[in-house]
Amino acid sequence: MNRIDRLTAILTHLQSKRTIRASELAARFEVSLRTIYRDVRSLEESGVPIIGEAGQGYSLVEGYRLPPIMFSREEALSMLVAEKLVEKSLGEESSKHFKEALIKIKAVLKTSEKDLLVEVQDTIKVLKSNPSQMMNKSSKAFQTILEAISEKKVLSTAYMTFDPELRSERELESIGMFQSYDQWYLMAFCRLRNDYRTFRLDRFSHLRLTEISYSTTKHPSLQSYLDKISGERKLHQIVLEVPDGSMKYLVNSKYNNGFVSEKKVGELTEMTFMNSSIEGFVRWIITLGDMVVVKRPAVLQNRLAELIEEIKERQG
Template sequence: MTKAERLLAILTYLRGRHRAVRAQQLADHLNVSVRTIYRDIESLALQGVDIQGEAGVGYRLSEGDSLPPLSFTVDELEALTFGARLVKACADPELTQALDQALQKIRSVLPAKKQHEIERRRAPMLVATQIDTSLSRYASDIRHAIQQERLVQFGYRDEHGTETERRVQPLGLVYWGYCWHLVGWCLLREDYRVFRLDRLQSLLELEQPFCREDVSMGDYLSQYAPDAQTDFWAL
């Protein structure tokens, strides 16, 4: 059994039990030494798995990590890898870092044969596009504001060079025309508006919560782009 297979086996074993599991119990189950289990638990923790351990009691997964194990075919892994390379070409640094961490977790539990096959398929597929980092600036701040359901305030310069101060209820981010756009409800115009991120002069997340419950990304698309809902990827 490889280390990757052993790490997956430990996760599967812990997920199947509601009580803490002693290191010796895991060692007996996997036919390895207790010291090996200690090293494996440390490896899982470094990868972000929330394993709770208590001397004399044992190990268990926190409720947030009690997810069913997933299994991917080589075709599915190829699609994930290629999709990740596309996202990295246009995403903000925070999202790119999270993506790298997610892919590393997948690679760490892949059998060597699947890893080799993925690398073989990956070689002929290149992503040459790399957008200006200014086109994705503020994206992570906007995503945070959406998650927290808070308004944002920013200075905006339109295509004619006119600058205005806006307060907006952010609804989603759309990557279109080689640029990220913010879709939101503009309090100044009292209507939906779309803002290019590279035209934002500054951005501040306000303490003020969302003010409209009847507006949404889905409502915007149904009104203004009914044929494009499947073409946009909203974050």
């Protein structure tokens, strides 16, 4: 960050808080305290009314306001993602206040950024959100994919499939992203398979934006694609009983397996899942050993019994 950008950012920080310490600014911009002191002095000399209180920090004179802040394309897109997540993660009242605040922020965007948000807002969906989970390593791919969607540029990728684990090189025409529980997915037209595919963001080992453009008019919308796959995939309702002492082992992994709800039944917790793959689910359950009991469906109970017998035979 050059000095002009840093001075502007310091002004933004001063307006965002009542007071801010020089040490906070130094840590934020990864510069020395001496550099921050010089920057503040430069701002004062340019006419910005900054108050410095010993032991307290810096603040702007009450009533002083900066001109409208200019956001970059990346920052504008990040606001859109935050809006989608908050809508699912917060209660109705808090979500309402957040949206109202965001409208005020959007009001200072440049026309090009406003147009960009309108254009890409339907390419990002949050289906099921788990507020306790932070975005994992998929965040490394997130910004590159947002850029590909907004600029309609082909992505050159390296992707690791789940079963079997194979690495393949793919060129993708991005249609949109969606989140389900704690995983983000990309829906794209795969030029290798000549068909539409869904990719988990954390399974990309390489992502590069190419200069090859494509038209979205020939592709379905993200929502229509989601409606299509949800209709094609038969979802199984799965109910497990878990002793209280074993719940801690399912806290993180349950969201990767279609967790829907849970309720207390005496000293047990009854957990409900919706999952399209009996085979994938039973192989997760078997890693939990004696910590869970499958209540239904019967097809899962039977497959679990079969798998246990197969393991016994293989072990001799």
